[in-house]
Amino acid sequence: MSVNKVILIGNLGKEPEIRYLDNNRVVANFSLATNEIYVDKNGEKHKQTEWFNIEMWDDQAKLAEKYFHKGTQIYVEGKLRTENWKDKEGIDRTKIKVRVQNFTMLGNKPSNENTETENKTSEKTINPEETKPNIHDVSGTDDLPF
Numbered sequence: 001m002s003v004n005k006v007i008l009i010g011n012l013g014k015e016p017e018i019r020y021l022d023n024n025r026v027v028a029n030f031s032l033a034t035n036e037i038y039v040d041k042n043g044e045k046h047k048q049t050e051w052f053n054i055e056m057w058d059d060q061a062k063l064a065e066k067y068f069h070k071g072t073q074i075y076v077e078g079k080l081r082t083e084n085w086k087d088k089e090g091i092d093r094t095k096i097k098v099r100v101q102n103f104t105m106l107g108n109k110p111s112n113e114n115t116e117t118e119n120k121t122s123e124k125t126i127n128p129e130e131t132k133p134n135i136h137d138v139s140g141t142d143d144l145p146f
Contacts, residue, residue, distance in 0.1 A: 004079040006098050008052060009106065010034040012072045016056075018065045028061035030054050030068065032076065032098075053097040055081070060100055073107035076100055 013031035020026055032052045039045055054076065056064050068074070078098040087093050 006076070006078050006080055008032060008034055008076045008098065010052070010073070010076075012068055012070055012074070013051065014070050016061075016064045016068050018061060026058055026061040026065075028054075028056040028064040028068075029097075030064070032074070053095060054078075054100060055097050056100045056103075060103065067105060072105065075104040075106055077102040 010032040013033050016028040016030040018026065018028050032054045034050050034052070036048045036050070037045060038048070076098060078100040081097050081099045083095045083097065085093050
C-alpha cells in the first residue's frame, strides 16, 4: 500500500494563471506560500517560507479564476505530481506540483468586494464530488512506475 497526500494551508503568491484547453478543459496554476515561525537556540525568531506549485482542473479552476487573488488564504488537499521535460537547451528539467483534490477558502474576503460582511471571516468548503478532477491525464504523467 502507498499514499500520496498533501495538506497545505497558505496564501496565494500571485494571481492564478488560467488556461482554457481545446477539449473544454480548464486548468489553473498558481503558487502557494506556507510560513513556519520557529525560535533558534539563541532565542531569536525566524520565519521560513516554503513555496508550492498548485494545479487545479475544470470546475475547481473556474472557481479559482472567479474567487482567488494574490494573498487569498486557502486550505488544500491534493497529491504530488512530477513533471519532466527538456528545455530549449536540451537540459532535463523537473517540476513538482500539487494537484488539488479538495480545497476550502479561508480568511477574509478580498478587499475589492464591497459587501456588508466585508470584514467578516468567510469560509467556503468545496465538495470534492462536485469538482472531482478527471483522473485520466492526457499529458502522460499519471503512468505508474511499475
